[in-house]
Amino acid sequence: MSPLASQTDDFAQWYLDVVLQADLADYSDVKGCIIFKPYGYAIWEMMQADLNRRMKEHDVQNAYFPLLIPESIINKEKDHIEGFAPECAVVTHGGGKELAEKLYIRPTSETIIYSTFSKWIKSHRDLPLKINQWANVVRWEMRTRPFLRTTEFLWQEGHTVHATEEEADEMAAQALSMYADFDHETLAIPVMTGKKPDHDKFAGADYTLTTEALAKDGKAIQAGTSHMLGQGFAKAYDIKFLDAQGKSQIPFITSWGVSTRLIGTVIVVHGDEKGLRLPPNIAPIQVVIVPIYKTDHERDSVLEACEALKTKWTGVRIKLDDRSDKSPGFKFHEWELKGVPLRVEMGPKDLAAQSITYVRRDTGEKQQMLSASADSVFIQSLLSEIQGSLFRQAQMHMQEHTFTCETFEDMNNYLSNVGGFVWAPWDGLRETADRIKSVTKATIRLVDTEPRDMTGKKDVLSGNPAVKMALFAKAY
């Protein structure tokens, strides 16, 4: 294995090196598509299990809708198809014949799902309807990067239908909170939350809420979005219900999703010069045990002690690396690269002292302790501590890279020379946002949704009265 590129010198290359060398993904023969290798896919399965649990708490049920969307269906919501048509892959032939109607591979499933919901929803008793689907979607992309932007990706998309606007607003906010909690508790990633500026909302939505993380290189990365779709899609797909008074009403819809981009997010937020650092809650291997021995005799007793630890530590995902053709040093390096949160070393000295040696991936700290004291509870609490420590490190980095600016000069200076998030007063005009982008390459990641007195605040660039605080950053 060639050494990783330096994270500080060439973050983009470092990222690709980690993806490939940590065995997370591989390039494929299909432009813009990657192969999720077992180690990378296992991380996704961990995320899925956790999100399934969270969605169940909101009474969301999993279902599955078709991959292919007939042109006549996808075309019904005008804003939506305008936004997505340029990104779509289109099937024109099936079963050896040209099709009478083109089929779009889903770039997202609002259209096909809502055309079905119109059959399912008749009465207020059918509401709220809360459906989620785990699926692959395809969006044609010019510039791709493993996990972060690929032509095909995996995701979940939640779709809920509500009798009232208030309920739908609340659901959109709840989905966002669910994602923020998931980012925090499961991925150990702090996020900023807020609303996308109108010019960057989901095609066809009333508004879009977003969670934005901060990568180590100071770039923002959108981690999950929640859309309040209002009544637009319901009207386009003829979804109606009879309320308690028997009156026909149009419901309100939300949709929200996170994708395999989250794997990339974990890499760019937590990774270091040695490679990946996985939060224990999504680590396919939480503890790796590396035996250290020289003679055959040592080998037998050391391996026996390693097996004993593996049996003793329950409720923990453990790998015993008993490969005989690799040196301990090679193994240390490999498991560090792959981001395993905790390494346990066991050698003749440990055996003699009835101790174990462990090394934390989050701090690099090495400790020796009595083997008898290292029970399952100890290991589990150590993993919790690592989980918390990764979050705190990421939080510290975000705090140190979040600035508030009143002048454009100040803003441009932070964005160009330091990197990170910049809060600044904004006049609410797309034109101003575009001008700021053309100079700084930064976009508005979100606008503040808290009520705040903007009296006297002026837009950082235009000098117009500001309407909102906006969060600017260069972004993935």
Added chain:
Amino acid sequence: MSPLASQTDDFAQWYLDVVLQADLADYSDVKGCIIFKPYGYAIWEMMQADLNRRMKEHDVQNAYFPLLIPESIINKEKDHIEGFAPECAVVTHGGGKELAEKLYIRPTSETIIYSTFSKWIKSHRDLPLKINQWANVVRWEMRTRPFLRTTEFLWQEGHTVHATEEEADEMAAQALSMYADFDHETLAIPVMTGKKPDHDKFAGADYTLTTEALAKDGKAIQAGTSHMLGQGFAKAYDIKFLDAQGKSQIPFITSWGVSTRLIGTVIVVHGDEKGLRLPPNIAPIQVVIVPIYKTDHERDSVLEACEALKTKWTGVRIKLDDRSDKSPGFKFHEWELKGVPLRVEMGPKDLAAQSITYVRRDTGEKQQMLSASADSVFIQSLLSEIQGSLFRQAQMHMQEHTFTCETFEDMNNYLSNVGGFVWAPWDGLRETADRIKSVTKATIRLVDTEPRDMTGKKDVLSGNPAVKMALFAKAY
């Protein structure tokens, strides 16, 4: 809800009625594709969890490969593309432009996976390589039926690479055993296992093994297949490895899969005139509790007792149906239709007698028992009994509908008038199988793989010396 069609009078209509009324699936706006509704999808998730556990025992790891396969890749194995090309959906446009190279939506993933394996496999130390993928696939179908035959379906496909032919043969057999065990233990479905006749093997395989179940209407249904691919794909995709002596060798490959067709299989094997009957091991709801009351006062105490049961019974998937706008009779009917294995009724009489009443879906048997005796262990063992009873019923049906015939007249009689499996001596010629099919509509589901003395046996139709016992049946 309209009543179900009669299973005896119109099995095909009964099947569709069950699929739709039990809320398993819905038709979609896309020809030949269905929507997996939450209840149907939950059954699939149960199957997935169980199969993941079984595959893990064989050291198979999950991964994910691209949906779209470039024409130049899918074309490399001649037999394979000949078999699959007529069934493929083809993407010709992406990102608003005509593509330079057509992309096929995977009908199965041998081609895209093995073109990648050629990069991953260098040495005998990389073998065996055992990968599984959960994915959607698309095969253009003229006549579709929910779950049983749909244009898009969900499945798992295992792909393993081995250094020797023996190992690959063994893996193909192990995958078949894994499926047969899964059918038996998890789906409560007995299956026949054997080899597909050469004219019906997987396109590009050396041979195909199959599990065949028997529906209640006497038709066979292929439940899972395991293919020994030999070296054909390895040669086409240039997969080579250096053996321990440093010599370049061509490995042997297997692939094997089961799909959402299994949901249809469960319906046609276990269903009865009242609807679905789900084996407890894959039932999203194993126990439904139906409260029975007339007055508000009764309601409160009955619901309290129901909640207490729900809390008491751990390790069981329970639903308390506390809808106040539906009568107990309506609920009984609905949960029978949806195949819930065990219904518990709790009314004022039960309360007074400190008892519960339960009704088994497999037998319809109704029992009253002391509530104190009905603990988790009792409920769990009752569910095991139901699981076993469903298997025995299906096994009995299969035994009563499996015949051995020495004459064509006899065979034709059984196939036309009784239905089921017919074992008969076969001369090994496709032509003979085709002639039998043209008269009886029955195909060879599998040929016997056990060593057996065929001396003196004559083909049931041609009178030629028979080479194998073949299992004939009309099939889904």
